[in-house]
Amino acid sequence: MNIILLGPPGAGKGTQSSLLVQHHGMRQLSTGDMLRAAVAAHTPIGIQAKAIMDAGQLVSDDIVSALIDAELVAMEPVTGAIFDGYPRTAAQAEALDAILAKHDRQLDVVIELAVDEDELVRRITGRYTCAKCGEGYHDTSKQPVIAGTCDRCGSHEFKRRPDDNEETVRKRMQVYRQETAPILPGYEARGIVRRLDGMAPIGEVTAAIEILLERG
Ligand code: AMP
Numbered sequence: 702m703n704i705i706l707l708g709p710p711g712a713g714k715g716t717q718s719s720l721l722v723q724h725h726g727m728r729q730l731s732t733g734d735m736l737r738a739a740v741a742a743h744t745p746i747g748i749q750a751k752a753i754m755d756a757g758q759l760v761s762d763d764i765v766s767a768l769i770d771a772e773l774v775a776m777e778p779v780t781g782a783i784f785d786g787y788p789r790t791a792a793q794a795e796a797l798d799a800i801l802a803k804h805d806r807q808l809d810v811v812i813e814l815a816v817d818e819d820e821l822v823r824r825i826t827g828r829y830t831c832a833k834c835g836e837g838y839h840d841t842s843k844q845p846v847i848a849g850t851c852d853r854c855g856s857h858e859f860k861r862r863p864d865d866n867e868e869t870v871r872k873r874m875q876v877y878r879q880e881t882a883p884i885l886p887g888y889e890a891r892g893i894v895r896r897l898d899g900m901a902p903i904g905e906v907t908a909a910i911e912i913l914l915e916r917g
Contacts, residue, residue: 702781708814709877711825712899727781757872766796794884811888814899832858
């Protein structure tokens with residue numbers, strides 16, 4: 702299966718992707734993660750992308766589409782793909798169609814996670830991860846069981862994304878409304894959009910996704 706998870710920043714795309722990876726052996730293709738890895742490794746793409754990401758703007762369509770293509774080249778054809786944070790513009794949606802066709806894949810479903818913006822700002826500005834294993838936490842809704850210690854790996858180091866501050870988050874949402882939301886009607890016309898309540902608790906969203914995947 703090939704799935705797009707679509708929704709503004711903080712809608713839960715990354716969380717739900719990780720669960721799909723764990724339960725179904727699918728592969729999460731997050732352009733945000735790929736770009737952050739490039740920034741951390743100081744590659745030419747990373748150096749170019751850093752300021753754009755810090756400002757909450759979009760990195761060029763060609764760069765992110767090339768990243769996605771390269772990942773699919775390296776993937777077994779039977780492994781399902783979850784596109785997380787890609788496509789984000791009409792040009793990327795078009796590029797994805799061409800990339801999928803090239804790899805003999807087809808898009809099965811676009812899962813839209815619908816959310817409330819103010820609640821999203823609360824979610825995003827409170828989130829942080831374990832610096833060692835990447836487990837996700839939140840200042841109010843998901844603290845480690847033992848304060849300051851990662852539940853999963855025991856590390857005491859945590860980190861926050863530099864673009865998870867209120868100003869940048871509002872900017873990223875505006876970009877989502879202007880650039881990304883307009884790609885939905887094209888997928889709706891193909892009859893492959895399923896809309897879920899992204900404000901529901903994580904487990905409920907996961908259960909709704911599971912039902913969707915079973916029923917097709
Ligand atoms: P994310 O982790 O998906 O929220 O992405 C973090 C940042 O990386 C975004 O605010 C953009 O600056 C950049 N980015 C990630 N995916 C894309 C994409 N598909 N197109 C353009 N920029 C992207």
